[in-house]
Amino acid sequence: MSRRVVVIGHGMVGSRFAEEIRRRDPDGERVTLTVLGAEPFPAYNRVLLSTVLAGGLRPGMVALPAVDGVEVHLGVAATGIDRAARVVHGDDGTAHPYDELVLATGCRAWLPPIDGLGDDGVPAPGVSLFRDLDDCDRIGAAAVPGARIAVVGGGLLGVEAARGLTGRGVAVTLVHPCMHLMERQLDMEAGDVLADALRGLGVDVRCGVGAKAWDPATGLDCDDGSRIAADAVVVAAGVRANTELAVAAGLAVGEGILVDDRLATDDGRVHAIGDCAQHPHAAAGLVQSGWEQAAVLADLLTGTDPAARYRGTRPVTRLKATGVDLAAVGDVAAGDEQLRFSDPRRGRYGVLALRDDRVVGAVLMGLPDAAATITGLYDSGAPAPEDRLALLLGRALPGEATPAADPVRLPGSAIVCRCNSVTKNALVTAWRAGATDVDALSRRTRAGTGCGGCRDAVCGIRDWLAEADPPQEDAA
Secondary structure, rough: OOOEEEEEEOOOHHHHHHHHHHOOOOOOOOEEEEEEEEOOOOOEEEEHHHHHHHOOOOOOHHEEOOOOOOOEEEOOOOOEEEOOEEEEEEOOOOOOEEEEEEEOEEEEOOOOOOOOEEEEEOOOOOEOOOHHHHHHHHHHHHOOOOOOEEEEEEOOHOOOOOHHHHOOOOOOEEEOOOOOOOOOOOOOOHHHHHHHHHHHHEEEEEEEEEEEEEEOOOOOEEEOEEEEEEEEEEEEEEEOOOOHHHOOOOOOOOOOOHHHHHHHOOOOOOEEEEHEEOOOOOOOOHHHHHHHHHHHHHHHOOOOOOOOOOOOOEEEEEOOOOOEEEEEEOOOOHHEEEEEEEEEHOOEEEEEEEEEOEEEEEEEEEEEEEEEHHHHHHHOOOOOOHHHHHHHHHOOOOOOOOOOOOHHHHOOOOOEOOOOEEHHHHHHHHHHOOOHHHHHHHHHHOOOOOOOOOOHHHHHHHHHHHHHHOOOHHOO
8 A cells, every 4th residue: 555645835845855756656656645735836946036036037937847646736735733643734624644744844035023024924015025936926016117126135035136136127225234245155255246246237235234114105224324215125034944834733843843864853754854844964045955855755755765864965056146157165164275266356256165185165256167167076076186276267177087167078977957966977868868958858857947057068968969979860
């Protein structure tokens, strides 16, 4: 008899978990899968919302592929978990019995307690959070040419939102209470270079300035005494894990739902993955963590690999903002050897950290060749070349066995798509199996369906294969 698995949450991670289950158990012989999704539309790629906001993608273009053989209930929120009876209750009155329960409830945008922004997490008129497609619709309605919009929060999402809005012809002011942008990923100097790059793209960046009060009639008042004339406010001030169901069910919770290496909570039949889960070695806010967790849990619940364990995710962050190339990998502070390069006038900055001759961290802005090579070394754990300066600057390294910025020269084991852990070898295998265009390669391997940052590399490998290993029908 198949195991009944219920998933609460139909976002990127819940959807990926369903896909991973069906990849291992396509006929449902081992697992019967039911998914509850509170949003009324199918799963979509939340990572690409900033591109939707900028107008580069239509909302329908970020939808994730449907998974066959899964019972999905859209627009149905779970209202409670009866652990004794092993039943999940939905707000439509339905009850869903389970043998194993997976919480993939994600997180919600945080609305800070600032006068005029809203109450109880509900934004006031003229104020929008930035977390889902509905938020994009609200922001888009306000972002008419000539409008003035204040963005509160200078983390990754705030920076992406500000840059996206400038592309719509909007006057944007970005306020951030910390002394530099993206302080979780960048040091002060890198944050300053990023701020200057954004100013060059039309964003009025104000660091060390906190929002104090919002009044649609007068604008946004700040704690330095200034007032920003704004027609609307976009809040990107952080997120909070959705743990309410877990708390009500009596599960152990910290900042998220506490899980072990099997992704199990303190109730062995209840699991948590993605942004709602708190694992000691999971990087917060990275979709790759949730997807790696989904694969491990699918191995366990289908019995494909009973020894599977989640040990953590190696963090890589890429900023998705037109005109700004920024990558942050690992932990720069973990290195005992550091090399820095700064060229703020041209928007370039790099710091490379190594330990025992391996890359353990880097921040790279305006250095795309270096970012490709250094990320490859970080992924593979291969020794760094002796010429550290050449590595940091992204120069060709004759005779050095390192990943190259040119995707054609990458070794087969190199990871092309970090979001989905897709190697060059996997793309080559998919090509030879008949996936001979970029869309087909993406469907077969999932490369390019995360943040989208690897699309150019996938195109480069496709072009190389078309020339070096043409499809059979074209080979004659």
